[in-house]
Amino acid sequence: MIHLENIEKLYRTDTIETVALHNISLHIDKGEFLSVMGPSGCGKSTLLNIIGLLDVPTRGQVKIDNQILGNMPDKKLARFRNQKIGFIFQSFHLINDLPVMDNVELPLLYRNSTARERRRLASEALEKVGLSNRIKHFPSQLSGGQKQRVAIARAIAGSPEIILADEPTGNLDSTMGNEIMNILLTLNSSEKSTIVMVTHDETMAKKTHRLVRLFDGSQVQ
Amino acid sequence: MLKNYFKIALAVLRRRKFFTFISLFGISFTLTIIIVIAAFWENITSAGYPDTNRDRSLYINFVMQENPKQNGMMKGPASFYYMDHYVRSMKTPEKVAISSIFTATNTYVRNKKLLINMKFTNDQWWDVLEFKFLEGKPYTLQQIRSGERIAVISEDTRNQYFGENEKCVGRYIETDNIQYRVAGVVKSVPITAPLIYADMYLPYTLSKNDYRDKSINGMYSAILLAHNSDELDKIRSEYQQVVLKVPPQNKDYTKISSHADSYIESFTRMFSRKSDSSGLAIVITGAVIVILLLMLLPTINLMNINISRIMERSSEIGVRKAFGASSGTLAVQFIIENIILTLGGGIIGLIFSFLILSAVNNSALIPNLTLTINFTVLLYAIIACLIFGFLSGVYPAWRMSRMEVVNALKVR
Known part of the structure; x- marks a missing residue:
């Protein structure tokens, strides 16, 4: 499903060159739930961004479904992300000016779907995360856990095959964190979604199929 | 899609009330001036009582x-x-x-x-x-x-x-x-x-x-x-x-x-020092420069406000890009939002113009003068609004579309 080959990511300024990722090769199967752990600044989020085509590696190759996605133009890359990938961010990144329903509909706006179809899919996604009764609320009216559930609904509304979660429980207390983790596990088992999750929480990571550890940009496990 | 843009545009306008006021005031005030000038121009240049045969008249001034x-x-x-x-x-x-x-x-x-x-x-x-x-x-x-x-x-x-x-x-x-x-x-x-x-x-x-x-x-x-x-x-x-x-x-x-000369040329000729020039080109050029300068101020103002709004909305830009919006789509969204804002300013400007023209018509300032917002003037106003919206949106939209997703999402 996802194949990374000798990925290297360097950040260069006039004076310093920082290695964010060094020679990462990774294969993730369809339907696998993989967690990525490591200390802060070890390159976890950079790796996730590269898998999600939000960032480009300095060297190496990213393949998803056997497609090499190196030099795809912006428009094609955007369409690919829209169809294949859903994102969940630590700080939710909901659009505060839009109500819950519109936030969840967001990925569907960039597809050729009708307003009715968008509404139906968004409602289904909200039902899966248990927030059907909050569709008219604005993000500022929700708790942290509810915001993250909206973010999950947004990520799954377009039924992408891959879900990339960057510390989805990082900003939540343990009860809410567990709630979110359970939703992700259910999605993985019932929808067969491929999930890559960056986390600091060992307990959460242990619930996933496989754990990858990074240290100073290199894979250590 | 448009409905979504419209909702966002309104929400952003509501959120930044002071900037919205400044923007709308700039646009509507400028448009009011342009519409009132256009109404005067229309009144002066078009045939009317008692000079109704202007299409078959020539003037020697x-x-x-x-x-x-x-x-x-x-x-x-x-x-x-x-x-x-x-x-x-x-x-x-x-x-x-x-x-x-x-x-x-x-x-x-x-x-x-x-x-x-x-x-x-x-x-x-x-x-x-x-x-x-x-x-x-x-x-x-x-x-x-x-x-x-x-x-x-x-x-x-x-x-x-x-x-x-x-x-x-x-x-x-x-x-x-x-x-x-x-x-x-x-x-x-x-x-x-x-x-x-x-x-x-x-x-x-x-x-x-x-x-x-x-x-x-x-x-x-x-x-x-x-x-x-x-x-x-x-x-x-x-x-x-x-x-x-x-x-x-x-x-x-x-x-x-x-x-x-035609009616207009018979007046514009006074601005020309050359015997073979009617002066119309000089007057039109002058008028266009004045109108462009008038429009430039609110456009630059709006452009500045829009650029500052980009940072504020970088999370939204990042999220939209992550979920499949291309740079072009986002640029179009931003331009549409601006056009909505300027059309709003345009409507307020039209109301102001109507009030000012009514006041001029009813006052003793220029007796017997009847100024109206006719379709030509309205068309000028709408075109001016669209140019405003487009000009003030293009540069910020271009800046926004160049923003890297990863960087956009880092700003919280």
């Missing part, structure tokens, strides 16, 4: 005498003799209306000073222009030739001098210690038509300036009425032939030039 040796020139209205002798003898025009520039005199009614602007005309003045006579009739050629002290007055003058709706034909009106018998009363003309406006129209033979004086320049202009609009070019070329035959009256000022 200036005669220029040039001194080629010293690069000097004299430019101004023509003498009555010039108009009567050279212009009225032309074969192609159906009729020639000759009139002086208006001159102010004072009169006193019930111990109150009343300013009366007088205009001296020939008899064909009343045939070329379609004045509405509320009472009486125009003076005749015979009355002009006999030097009869007779006048046609405007409705406003009648109301102020004789009283509201008083019958006054046959009665006398006194100004500059001279009494004139009223031959007729016409519906008043606003001062924005200076070629035609007057409070009192008198035969040219009553002017204190000698109408037989053979000088070239004087105080008269002429309106040449063609049989139909196809004959305007014929009139123009005949007039050029006539001008060539006018003998110089001063040994230094040897070159004489004058043109039979």
Whole structure:
């Protein structure tokens, strides 16, 4: 499903060159739930961004479904992300000016779907995360856990095959964190979604199929 | 999609109330100025009472005498003799209306000073222009030739001098210690038509300036009425032939030039120092520069506000990109949001314009003036709004579309 080959990511300024990722090769199967752990600044989020085509590696190759996605133009890359990938961010990144329903509909706006179809899919996604009764609320009216559930609904509304979660429980207390983790596990088992999750929480990571550890940009496990 | 953009645009406007106010104020204020100017322009340039035959009329407002040796020139209205002798003898025009520039005199009614602007005309003045006579009739050629002290007055003058709706034909009106018998009363003309406006129209033979004086320049202009609009070019070329035959009256000022122009050109010619240029291009260029400068200020202001809003909305930009919006789609969204804002400003501007134009129409500032927002002006306003929205949105949208997703999502 996802194949990374000798990925290297360097950040260069006039004076310093920082290695964010060094020679990462990774294969993730369809339907696998993989967690990525490591200390802060070890390159976890950079790796996730590269898998999600939000960032480009300095060297190496990213393949998803056997497609090499190196030099795809912006428009094609955007369409690919829209169809294949859903994102969940630590700080939710909901659009505060839009109500819950519109936030969840967001990925569907960039597809050729009708307003009715968008509404139906968004409602289904909200039902899966248990927030059907909050569709008219604005993000500022929700708790942290509810915001993250909206973010999950947004990520799954377009039924992408891959879900990339960057510390989805990082900003939540343990009860809410567990709630979110359970939703992700259910999605993985019932929808067969491929999930890559960056986390600091060992307990959460242990619930996933496989754990990858990074240290100073290199894979250590 | 559009509904979503619309919701976002409204939400952003509500969130930043002060900036929204500044933006809307800038746009609506500028548009109001443009619309009011356009309404004035429309009123001045389009045919209207009593100059309804403008499509088949040509105007002579200036005669220029040039001194080629010293690069000097004299430019101004023509003498009555010039108009009567050279212009009225032309074969192609159906009729020639000759009139002086208006001159102010004072009169006193019930111990109150009343300013009366007088205009001296020939008899064909009343045939070329379609004045509405509320009472009486125009003076005749015979009355002009006999030097009869007779006048046609405007409705406003009648109301102020004789009283509201008083019958006054046959009665006398006194100004500059001279009494004139009223031959007729016409519906008043606003001062924005200076070629035609007057409070009192008198035969040219009553002017204190000698109408037989053979000088070239004087105080008269002429309106040449063609049989139909196809004959305007014929009139123009005949007039050029006539001008060539006018003998110089001063040994230094040897070159004489004058043109039979359209209504607008007859005014813009005063801005031109060259005898063969109507000055229209200069005036239009000037007007375009002024309007562009007027529009530039709110556009730059809006552009600045938009750029500062980009950072504020970088999380949204990042999320939209992550979920499949291309840079182009986002740029279009931002431009549409701006157009929504500017159209909002445009609607407010239209309301302001309507209020200002109503106030001008109802005030005594320019009597008898009726300014309207017509479809042409409305079209100008909508185009101006779209240009505003587009210009103020393009650069920020371009900046936004270049933003890397990863960086956009880092800003919280």
